[in-house]
Amino acid sequence: MNKAERQKLIRDFITNHEVEQQIEIVNMLAERGQQVTQATISRDIKDMQLLKIPDSLGGMKYSLPLERHLNVDEKLQRALNTSLNRLRRHNEFLYLETVPGSASALATLIMQKRYSEVFGKSTDDDSILLICNSSEAAKQLEEIFKFLIKK
Structure with missing residues (x-):
């Protein structure tokens, strides 16, 4: 699995689940047969410009960056x-x-x-x-x- 495919899975995962920690992403990928390190996920999060926002339980979850009105x-x-x-x-x-x-x-x-x-x-x-x-x-x-x- 290449970086783009991995980041697409991460994007889909955080869109459909309240992901609070990087280890949850590591585990999700492992369930799909992809072994990655937490450091790799950390780089992906930075590259994808993911944000931490409040979740429904009062904690914080990962979210896609807010789209601005700029193209x-x-x-x-x-x-x-x-x-x-x-x-x-x-x-x-x-x-x-x-x-x-x-x-x-x-x-x-x-x-x-x-x-x-x-x-x-x-x-x-x-x-x-x-x-x-x-x-x-x-x-x-x-x-x-x-x-x-x-x-």
């Missing part, structure tokens, strides 16, 4: 303008340095856009490495980001 384009533009510190291109790579703690959310928005130029990504706390399909694709995506930053 993905507007969210991406805002995120680039508020969290991007530096953008560099080298051959087919784009390297985005961000404010600490914001790279995962920015990378999620970039991947939601499904840019045809992007082959894959690697993210940590304060940087994103986008692997593009070619040097030309990296240049085109760099121009898109620069345009969004100037808006």
